[in-house]
Amino acid sequence: MNVRQRPSIRDIADAAGVSPATVSLALNNVRGARIADATRLKVEKIAAELGYAPNGLAQALRTNRSHTLAIISEEIATAPYAGRLIRGAQEAASKHGWIMLIMSTGGAKEVEEREIEAVWRHQVDGVIYADTAHRIIDIPEALEGKPVFLANAEATHGDFWSVYPDEIQGGYVATRELIDAGHEEIGFVSTAMDIPARAGRLQGYRTALEEFGIRFDPRLVIEEASSFAEDGYRGAHSLLSRKKRPTAIFCFNDRMAMGAYRAAGEMGLLIPKDLSVVGFDNQEIIAEALSPQLTTVALPYYEMGAMAVEAVIAELQNGNTSKNPGAIPNALIKRESVGLLQ
Amino acid sequence: MNVRQRPSIRDIADAAGVSPATVSLALNNVRGARIADATRLKVEKIAAELGYAPNGLAQALRTNRSHTLAIISEEIATAPYAGRLIRGAQEAASKHGWIMLIMSTGGAKEVEEREIEAVWRHQVDGVIYADTAHRIIDIPEALEGKPVFLANAEATHGDFWSVYPDEIQGGYVATRELIDAGHEEIGFVSTAMDIPARAGRLQGYRTALEEFGIRFDPRLVIEEASSFAEDGYRGAHSLLSRKKRPTAIFCFNDRMAMGAYRAAGEMGLLIPKDLSVVGFDNQEIIAEALSPQLTTVALPYYEMGAMAVEAVIAELQNGNTSKNPGAIPNALIKRESVGLLQ
DNA sequence: TTGTAGGCGTTATCAC
DNA sequence: GTGATAACGCCTACAA
Numbered sequence: 001m002n003v004r005q006r007p008s009i010r011d012i013a014d015a016a017g018v019s020p021a022t023v024s025l026a027l028n029n030v031r032g033a034r035i036a037d038a039t040r041l042k043v044e045k046i047a048a049e050l051g052y053a054p055n056g057l058a059q060a061l062r063t064n065r066s067h068t069l070a071i072i073s074e075e076i077a078t079a080p081y082a083g084r085l086i087r088g089a090q091e092a093a094s095k096h097g098w099i100m101l102i103m104s105t106g107g108a109k110e111v112e113e114r115e116i117e118a119v120w121r122h123q124v125d126g127v128i129y130a131d132t133a134h135r136i137i138d139i140p141e142a143l144e145g146k147p148v149f150l151a152n153a154e155a156t157h158g159d160f161w162s163v164y165p166d167e168i169q170g171g172y173v174a175t176r177e178l179i180d181a182g183h184e185e186i187g188f189v190s191t192a193m194d195i196p197a198r199a200g201r202l203q204g205y206r207t208a209l210e211e212f213g214i215r216f217d218p219r220l221v222i223e224e225a226s227s228f229a230e231d232g233y234r235g236a237h238s239l240l241s242r243k244k245r246p247t248a249i250f251c252f253n254d255r256m257a258m259g260a261y262r263a264a265g266e267m268g269l270l271i272p273k274d275l276s277v278v279g280f281d282n283q284e285i286i287a288e289a290l291s292p293q294l295t296t297v298a299l300p301y302y303e304m305g306a307m308a309v310e311a312v313i314a315e316l317q318n319g320n321t322s323k324n325p326g327a328i329p330n331a332l333i334k335r336e337s338v339g340l341l342q
Numbered sequence: 343m344n345v346r347q348r349p350s351i352r353d354i355a356d357a358a359g360v361s362p363a364t365v366s367l368a369l370n371n372v373r374g375a376r377i378a379d380a381t382r383l384k385v386e387k388i389a390a391e392l393g394y395a396p397n398g399l400a401q402a403l404r405t406n407r408s409h410t411l412a413i414i415s416e417e418i419a420t421a422p423y424a425g426r427l428i429r430g431a432q433e434a435a436s437k438h439g440w441i442m443l444i445m446s447t448g449g450a451k452e453v454e455e456r457e458i459e460a461v462w463r464h465q466v467d468g469v470i471y472a473d474t475a476h477r478i479i480d481i482p483e484a485l486e487g488k489p490v491f492l493a494n495a496e497a498t499h500g501d502f503w504s505v506y507p508d509e510i511q512g513g514y515v516a517t518r519e520l521i522d523a524g525h526e527e528i529g530f531v532s533t534a535m536d537i538p539a540r541a542g543r544l545q546g547y548r549t550a551l552e553e554f555g556i557r558f559d560p561r562l563v564i565e566e567a568s569s570f571a572e573d574g575y576r577g578a579h580s581l582l583s584r585k586k587r588p589t590a591i592f593c594f595n596d597r598m599a600m601g602a603y604r605a606a607g608e609m610g611l612l613i614p615k616d617l618s619v620v621g622f623d624n625q626e627i628i629a630e631a632l633s634p635q636l637t638t639v640a641l642p643y644y645e646m647g648a649m650a651v652e653a654v655i656a657e658l659q660n661g662n663t664s665k666n667p668g669a670i671p672n673a674l675i676k677r678e679s680v681g682l683l684q
Numbered sequence: 685t686t687g688t689a690g691g692c693g694t695t696a697t698c699a700c
Numbered sequence: 701g702t703g704a705t706a707a708c709g710c711c712t713a714c715a716a
Contacts, residue, residue: 006462008709019687024711036685056463057408058709061399061692068464083425090446094456099464102444104432114436120348121398122410122441229631258631265607285627289571289600350693361703366695378701400693403708 007050015046023047027054060123069093069312070101070119071128071151071305072112082132085151088305089128096313116142126312128305129153134164134196147315151308152301154196161311163304166327167197170297171204173332174250174278177295179212182341183248183276187220189235189260190252191227197252198223201280205250220246224256232256236263240275247341248276254283257294257337272339282333292336300328349392357388365389369396402465411435411654412443412461413470413493413647414454424474427493430647431470438655458484468654470647471495476506476538489657493650494643496538503653505646508669509542510549512639515674516592516620517550519637524683525590525618529562531577531602532594533569539594540565543622547592562588566598574598578605582617589683590618596625599636599679614681624675634678642670 009027013020018039026035026043035043046052060066071089073082086102093100101124105112119127127146131137131153138156139148150162178186188205191198202221209216222238224231232251239246240263251257257279261271269275271292279287282298307325314322351369355362360381368377368385377385388394402408413431415424432442443466447454461469469488473479473495480498481490492504520528530547533540544563551558564580566573574593581588582605593599599621603613611617613634621629624640649667656664 009711010709020710021688021712022686025686028711030712034685039685053459053462055403055465055709056460057399057403057465058692059711061397061403061694061708062710062712064692066399086428086444087446090444091448094445094453094460097456097460099460100444102428102432102442103436104429106433111436114439117395118398118436118439118441120395123397123399229633233633255627255631262633283627285597285625286631289597289628291571291575291604351695352693362693363695363704364702366693367702370695372695376701381701397693400708401695403692403710404694404696406708 006055007052008055009052011050012043012047012052015050016043018043064123065316066099066123066125067097068099068101068122068124069126069128069309070103070115070124071130072103072105072115072119073130073132074105074107075132082130082152082301084301085130085305088302088307089130089151089309090305092306092309093313098309098313100309112140113142116140119143119146125316128308128312129160130305130308134167134299136196147312149308149312151304161324163307163311163325163328164196165299165304166329167200168204168207169327170197170280170299170330171201171250172208173204173330174201174280174297175205175208177278177332177334177338178248178250178276179208179214181248181276181338184214184341185220185244185246185248186214187222187236187239187246187249188252189232189239189249189256190221190223191231191256192223192225193227201252227253227256229255229259229262232259233263234259236260237267240264240267240269247274248278248338251277251279254279254281254286254294254296257296258286258290261290261294272337273342276338276341278338287333287335290337295335295337296333298331298333300330303328348397349394350397351394353392354385354389354394357392358385360385406465407658408441408465408467409439410441410443410464410466411468411470411651412445412457412466413472414445414447414457414461415472415474416447416449417474424472424643426643427472427647430644430649431472431493431651432647434648434651435655440651440655442651454482455484458482461485461488467658470650470654471502472647472650476509476641478538489654491650491654493646503666505649505653505667506538506669507641507646508671509539510546511669512539512622512641512672513543513546513592514550515546515672516543516622516639517547519620519674519676519680520590520592520618521550521554521556523590523618523680526556526683527562527586527588527590528556529564529578529581529588529591530594531574531581531591531598532563532565533573533598534565534567535569543594569595569598571597571601571604574601575605576601578602579609582606582609582611589616590620590680593619593621596621596623596628596636596638599638600628600632603632603636614679615684618680618683620680629675629677632679637677637679638675640673640675642672645670 013023026040090100103115127148130151136154222235279296282296287294355365368382435442445457469490472493478496564577621638624638629636
């Protein structure tokens with residue numbers, strides 16, 4: 001593990017027979033002060049030969065800009081799909097030559113303080129505050145003084161920019177898919193948890209029904225305590241036991257859809273022939289493993305990560321130019337669990 | 343987004359009526375050069391009042407140590423469980439006051455070069471090179487000169503330190519669980535993919551059988567082309583169609599176990615009464631959603647991330663003191679899919 | 685068109 | 701005990 005010293009701007013200057021300042025100007029293409037083409041070329045050539053790369057720390061110290069963003073999250077990458085958000089953020093940052101730090105707090109205030117302390121020490125330029133499930137959260141005030149951008153979350157107070165899934169549109173597009181297949185008796189197996197997704201998806205469901213003149217029947221909406229496969233099983237079982245059995249079910253998430261599959265199986269119902277199902281989350285590991293594969297709605301994790309980073313970088317570079325993205329749409333992923341009503 | 347300037351060591355010096363050097367000595371408790379207690383206290387008090395935090399960039403520039411680690415991965419956080427590795431790494435780093443950068447290459451050589459370039463620019467002290475699935479990989483030579491540590495991977499050449507799951511032990515512990523429940527006719531639904539897990543788990547399976555005097559029957563090992571639920575379904579179906587039907591199946595992973603559940607269900611077999619199943623990966627989202635919940639083997643993702651970081655930091659701080667961890671054990675997660683042989 | 689000099693915030697080495 | 705002073709690598713007036 002030999003540590004060979006990297007060449008500095010001065011090494012290039014010596015080799016080229018010019019001053020360090022000239023090297024800096026040449027390499028950075030500073031407008032205003034022009035450098036003779038011959039000099040520039042020579043400098044560039046020598047820099048390449050020496051394998052020169054600027055020392056980002058020195059640059060950052062001097063310019064007071066570290067080109068570094070931090071993504072802070074309570075439970076980083078704990079939710080399987082949350083990795084996509086990080087990935088979107090990281091790739092967007094990398095595209096601009098920026099760096100992403102990651103810090104997870106595990107929910108402990110003390111750890112969070114330590115992480116925010118690190119944000120300051122390392123002169124991070126901006127912060128993406130992300131949540132694994134779309135929630136409304138408090139922003140620690142210790143972060144004041146840095147651009148903070150929320151991803152997959154909304155703030156309780158303060159005017160923070162944020163990007164999160166459009167739950168209403170998500171509920172709409174899922175329901176719409178079922179309506180387009182001819183279904184009118186559409187159940188909604190949901191959760192009673194107090195999160196934006198619950199109200200939003202329900203509203204989207206109702207809007208879609210309304211738009212097509214289908215009467216909303218509250219008895220077709222089941223809200224279970226939680227949102228596990230077991231809850232989906234119970235909800236679906238109860239819906240499918242009605243004398244007028246729904247021909248389609250929209251499930252709050254893929255886990256619940258997995259439970260619905262089991263309920264249907266036990267009752268001898270074939271998907272999608274006897275029952276159509278749409279899930280939510282596009283957890284590929286479930287959606288693709290189910291048989292038939294599950295049609296579902298994909299949350300825009302990658303996009304949220306990327307948009308958050310793009311917005312912060314734009315803000316940092318040009319000032320307040322861009323627009324607060326807010327709610328962004330979800331995509332329907334069509335697979336095999338929706339059938340035309342016979 | 344107001345950016346208030348952080349106080350520097352000089353601000354404290356001015357306020358305390360001492361020199362910056364004294365402040366540095368006092369705050370860092372440098373042994374050798376002693377500072378009057380009164381001075382130290384005064385300096386500490388003022389530092390606290392001003393909310394002083396050292397500028398990590400300046401420190402790093404001066405000391406040539408950034409206290410920063412990068413985790414480079416082809417497909418960061420793409421595999422659901424891979425997030426745990428990142429999390430283990432991040433938390434271990436944070437515990438020592440270090441910072442984790444993350445960079446994903448998406449498999450593209452060009453992106454990888456850019457990321458490695460960033461590693462150098464930002465004076466990263468060490469690199470964790472991680473893979474999402476235990477594989478044997480090439481380390482880019484551009485990383486030479488930095489401590490590189492492999493997590494969930496082994497290197498094709500060069501003597502890199504690494505940490506990866508003990509596949510043999512994993513296969514052993516899974517099979518052992520079934521043997522302990524009284525089973526002797528134990529199938530193994532595996533994959534034909536050329537990865538260390540395939541050979542390792544098979545060997546563990548054989549070792550366990552041997553240890554308990556159970557004859558190894560190659561016909562009980564089915565290797566499907568891939569390792570999806572569909573493959574598990576096929577493999578299990580074929581095993582369960584034998585005239586002497588196995589009473590237990592060890593599945594290469596949880597997705598395949600999910601397929602095995604479906605095969606069992608279609609053949610009217612109840613788990614765990616008629617058939618016991620053990621999976622691999624502990625993908626909670628599947629293992630907990632299945633009914634009955636799946637007993638499986640958990641890969642030590644969190645531990646691998648943490649151990650990699652601990653090792654790199656130890657190496658950086660004390661020189662070559664610690665031991666190369668190599669293969670580390672997996673944990674059996676007992677749930678409900680294994681029953682005593684009646 | 686290029687070089688000089690000062691400074692970003694720290695730390696290390698000397699003197700005093 | 702404490703304080704100048706000189707680095708670390710880079711940027712940027714300003715001077716030449």
